[in-house]
Amino acid sequence: MAEDVTRPDQPARAGERILLIDERGKRYYERLRVGGQFSSNRGVIVHDDLIGRHTGRQVFTHRHEGFLLLRPTFYDELLTLERESAIIYPKDIGLILLKLDIAHGDHVIEAGSGSGALTCALARAVAPTGCVHSFDMRSDMLAVARRNLERLALTDHAQLEQRDITAGFGLDGVGALFLDVREPWRYMYQVREALVYGGRFGALLPTTNQVSQLLAALPEAELGCAEVIETMLRELKPLPGRLRPEDTMVGHTGYLIFARKIDYGCSPQGEAAPSSP
Amino acid sequence: MAEDVTRPDQPARAGERILLIDERGKRYYERLRVGGQFSSNRGVIVHDDLIGRHTGRQVFTHRHEGFLLLRPTFYDELLTLERESAIIYPKDIGLILLKLDIAHGDHVIEAGSGSGALTCALARAVAPTGCVHSFDMRSDMLAVARRNLERLALTDHAQLEQRDITAGFGLDGVGALFLDVREPWRYMYQVREALVYGGRFGALLPTTNQVSQLLAALPEAELGCAEVIETMLRELKPLPGRLRPEDTMVGHTGYLIFARKIDYGCSPQGEAAPSSP
């Protein structure tokens, strides 16, 4: 995905992760290795038959049951990351990347790393020349995040660090910063130190009480222009003659809070006073 | 935004677009030019006072009324593009980029260009080395899209071409393709020619009737694994003591359809037959 060598026109290679989908739509993710084999209740496929094959094809088990062979998209991978904690959903990640205004070459701070879903998305968006600086207090979470970055070949674009961010981020002049922690309002001073004026701040919180508490604390970090957003994603059954929404949907993942760091301190009489027009 | 020289730590430059927000939250977008001036009913700010200033600050009119000076994010810009047609909303763009699996270095096809909102988002995501190939039949729409790409300094990452795509896209082996046209089902043969096996297809359609018609036609383009998705974005008033959703919300922008090109033709007896496990 992030590597040109695995873009769609390349045959599947040993070491690459692939996606197999059976006739009922059930999905299986495999990392191909010489001598490996995929087993399901529909039969067996040896990996050596897949290595060197172009994807986007049907392949068959020894029982002649068909599977679709595909490269997983980044979206697919996000849904199947190893996780030790709740992960940020792709529906929210798309909006976070846009609202934090992430582009290639950027440096961005994230805390906590959690299972690394957002870390991976940020790393992919700042590649090839930018960097995600991701912090977590827990070494076990960092290990999960690292394995997920490795799986997606994104380690070059992220720096993971075990750190209690009450001591600050150890960085300043950063253009974008995201907090996915339980009590983000405790780190307003640290956010203020790290973020450049005009910088973009984001946070994800599950409860309305936390949202209220964070909104009240934003001024401590000189954060203004606050927004609170929920995204809802509704899937429809893709049947041309019986088109209808799915019976159940995700009702809630979290509230997204966005803001920008602004120096409100300049007075009309001070440095910022206008010339006469 | 897409240029390092205008990342947040740089002072505002002549020629750059900036965002001014008044105390009620009303937003004004300006391109700074030497000798220019910004006028509102709260007073005047001369551009020369803004050029060379760091953003993320308050600035004042000759009447001492405060405005926030910010660099617009890409999200802000998307909402304020010049438009001759309905534009694709940012809430949908975030999902489109993820589901089409767009990364830097990619080549992607889009038709029609429309006002170029998605063109800009795709161009930004494939930069610095990839390219968006965007087609439209109408020269006036292409002119709008070109001006929007220029505004965002993204012209290096997009090729606009006036073309009736019933004659095909003139490209093949492409990994991702998006149709924002009224009758996408008319171009299934052309999509099939352009897209590589395993490639990602997307479309946006406003009505359920169109969704049904496209779903029925997808097999003509060898498109499978179809999904239909609606995104809903709900904003809350950012008041810590009176947190509540906004009274009105966008009820509908369109249905997103995603699919992947798959060669279903291989039979268990043919080339794709498995070795014995």
Next chain:
Amino acid sequence: MAEDVTRPDQPARAGERILLIDERGKRYYERLRVGGQFSSNRGVIVHDDLIGRHTGRQVFTHRHEGFLLLRPTFYDELLTLERESAIIYPKDIGLILLKLDIAHGDHVIEAGSGSGALTCALARAVAPTGCVHSFDMRSDMLAVARRNLERLALTDHAQLEQRDITAGFGLDGVGALFLDVREPWRYMYQVREALVYGGRFGALLPTTNQVSQLLAALPEAELGCAEVIETMLRELKPLPGRLRPEDTMVGHTGYLIFARKIDYGCSPQGEAAPSSP
């Protein structure tokens, strides 16, 4: 519920349905009978201990585990009706009653009866003097609907009839009519015969294709002023310090279509021509 004798200030009686809720919120519905007993993995409660007790109290099993003793509301009952088919959800029923403008004393037609959830709601709303005329082709469905009406003591306000409505409803001059059948567009002539001018028509359909087909057929029944509505109900976890929407929600039950019968045939030159003002 519909009977004064079981309104909240009466003690629980033999023959009455009651609701028991354990400490985790799990709900059990029982019909009280002399000599009966309620058993769960938390212990046993003999019905004779409940008969004569006031509801809205805690009661205890022989193991001293507490249960709440409540009279089920009509809403509770709707969710626990015996069902042989998909039932209409309470969230939709509230809107149907309002849009069909049902009040005590009304006569209203419904087809098919299905499991009788809407039949019960209509019967309750037209009581004590009105009547629901409910039709179904299948005797097994009518038997289910009848048992549900009996359970809720609503049989006096509903007439169930086995009938193929292609032969018409056998009624005319009716003010409100609801179709919960797979192909409502097949009965437009019959609807026209039954409904008075100005009468309210409603239907529930799961797919967008059906909605389109019904909308196209409405003029055959002289139905105008059409509306199509979806209701979505979102539940929040009732935790004062951690208020947040539930993780999952019902994504779709059906589209509601409402219309009114209107005589468009009168021409300005005809009987309806105005006097000079």
Next chain:
Amino acid sequence: MAEDVTRPDQPARAGERILLIDERGKRYYERLRVGGQFSSNRGVIVHDDLIGRHTGRQVFTHRHEGFLLLRPTFYDELLTLERESAIIYPKDIGLILLKLDIAHGDHVIEAGSGSGALTCALARAVAPTGCVHSFDMRSDMLAVARRNLERLALTDHAQLEQRDITAGFGLDGVGALFLDVREPWRYMYQVREALVYGGRFGALLPTTNQVSQLLAALPEAELGCAEVIETMLRELKPLPGRLRPEDTMVGHTGYLIFARKIDYGCSPQGEAAPSSP
């Protein structure tokens, strides 16, 4: 509506409210009176031409422009009540009636009366023999509510009283009670006095902060089994060939809180102790 004499099979009478809809769907509500006339930019209709006419017909202005003549439904009326305050939306009213388990013959308490929208809906549901006891501190609001009840001929089923409910409701043993006040948590003692055990409690609140505060206070009124619900209503354009949701929708009206009064005080050792099974 609530009167049999104005059910759909009756011609329009002097004194009755009717609804006129022009060809673009614009709605006009009129009370018919002998000698009155309806004027719009499409021409004039004299009321005497409408009195005695059956509804559900087209009528014409002196310029031969067509209008639909209809009896407004109760739903229509709710949307056009005289209002001095935010009214409760019909989408919420349908659910409130069901969750409070209102049926004909019931006695129910409401405070405050506000503009009387819910008062009207409750009055209609308890008719012909029940009563709504509605309280408000402000005489101007009560006057509005009274006029709205009169408009809908529902005054026989409601008692309006000016009262500061900090002094209690002056009633007890009531089965259902609804609070539409800014600080419902201030009246928990009074609710407890008025409501019977097992009784149904409801409230409507616009902000999450209020919901949290009320949830925390519910135990003071012996209220348990709390639920918090949002309803969302999404309208679609009723075009068979171009079916799609409306562009905008109501994003928020309020959160509905429901609970039931429960005596948790009985201990396993006390009066409620079980017999041996």
